[in-house]
Amino acid sequence: MKHTHAEENYLKAIYMLSEKQESLVSTTAMADFLHTSAASITDMIQKLHNKGLVIYRKYQGVTLTDRGKESAIKILRKYLLWEVFLVDKLKFGWSEIHEIAEQLEHIDCDTLIDRLDHFLGNPYCSPHGIVIPNADGKIIDKPRWLLTDLSEGASGIVSAIKDDSVAFLQYLGKRNIYLGAKITVIEKIQFDGSTDITIDNQYKINISRKITDNILITL
Amino acid sequence: MKHTHAEENYLKAIYMLSEKQESLVSTTAMADFLHTSAASITDMIQKLHNKGLVIYRKYQGVTLTDRGKESAIKILRKYLLWEVFLVDKLKFGWSEIHEIAEQLEHIDCDTLIDRLDHFLGNPYCSPHGIVIPNADGKIIDKPRWLLTDLSEGASGIVSAIKDDSVAFLQYLGKRNIYLGAKITVIEKIQFDGSTDITIDNQYKINISRKITDNILITL
DNA sequence: AAATTTATTTAGACAAATCTAAATAAATTT
DNA sequence: AAATTTATTTAGATTTGTCTAAATAAATTT
Incomplete structure (x- = not known):
């Protein structure tokens, strides 16, 4: 399944916010996270709901479906691998990489990201210590x-x-x-x-x- | 000056087409190159004209202004350096890199591309032999x-x-x-x-x- | 429990980038 | 030179993602 940039940003945002808390993700939390208006969030969430990527209940909040989660994890994987690339290979400092990786995560090519992974030596986690999902979307939590x-x-x-x-x-x-x-x-x-x-x-x-x-x- | 993805694609296309021939670039040539309709080309060209990036005469064709050319060359530089990255570092074959590099060329970060250039060993030209403009936008033609x-x-x-x-x-x-x-x-x-x-x-x-x-x- | 505040949704508008179909200009053929 | 073909532009519509302002629901305070 293919997504637009905006869709990908929303999916990743929902994933990351729902990792931090148990309950459904609220409109304002997302507006805050994505630096956009609550109205825009509602709009987009409804579209994602109609596409079967999230489950949304008016005034309650939103959560990912299995399909949505799968996509979100793929995007996160790309984001994290690019972060490793920027720090490890291009010698960027921690503070500079977020913005760039948020652009790079939208590059769409299946083989690209697996080759990048290999090129980087199959890193276990990002410079910030976030575990990188493997090619199958599995997140293997090694003790650290x-x-x-x-x-x-x-x-x-x-x-x-x-x-x-x-x-x-x-x-x-x-x-x-x-x-x-x-x-x-x-x-x-x-x-x-x-x-x-x-x-x-x-x-x-x-x-x-x-x-x-x-x-x-x-x- | 910042551009949208579409604008960047148009600027690069005009640059590349006008390198091949002396005369103004025609609407159909561009429609062909960008796989889009002639009507869309006319629309966009008029917008670029209003922004001072191209000079456009109805029914005649289009050419880049100095500002437009400067932008086009920056985009081309990014495109070519990413091509080198894909072939040299990720071991992609020639045929696969075009599509990916066309996505990567839109990543917007001044330092990124200069670091990439350095990381790749300041390559003189792309795998296809196209000379890579330097950071100042100069194209230095060494004999080959x-x-x-x-x-x-x-x-x-x-x-x-x-x-x-x-x-x-x-x-x-x-x-x-x-x-x-x-x-x-x-x-x-x-x-x-x-x-x-x-x-x-x-x-x-x-x-x-x-x-x-x-x-x-x-x- | 009523009043107020906060959160969320709806409605309507807008910009970007595209399209198709129709109109018009330019080039080519006869 | 007139007719025809080709190239180009215009007009109007569509999709995507966003916004503001107004309406409504939920939560909180009094």
């Missing part, structure tokens, strides 16, 4: 830990970073720490809380507690 | 030769390929020949017209006349 909480000898993959500041990003870049890098904990130094690690079994460095507190690891 | 016409000892950069067939692309991939690769002619064999070359001063191989006839080289 702070690098701080890994024990000596353990290793895992850098899957997200909690701090978005340019300074932190530059630090990570300089130390060859990137999304998808394999980190092994060599030794945890009690004295100052710092940690000796290796990156990709290559570089051995020591990083402070402040750094390990901001790196999320999956296995 | 067929690999066949290089003399022994000469070297240059693979800048385009004339044959788009999958078979040829696969051949090149297998031989480590890619856009931007450095090729040095070691020896030209009179007997069968084949050529001994090195790629990136590394691999030494022999390629037939049919191959050298389809590779364009810049210095």
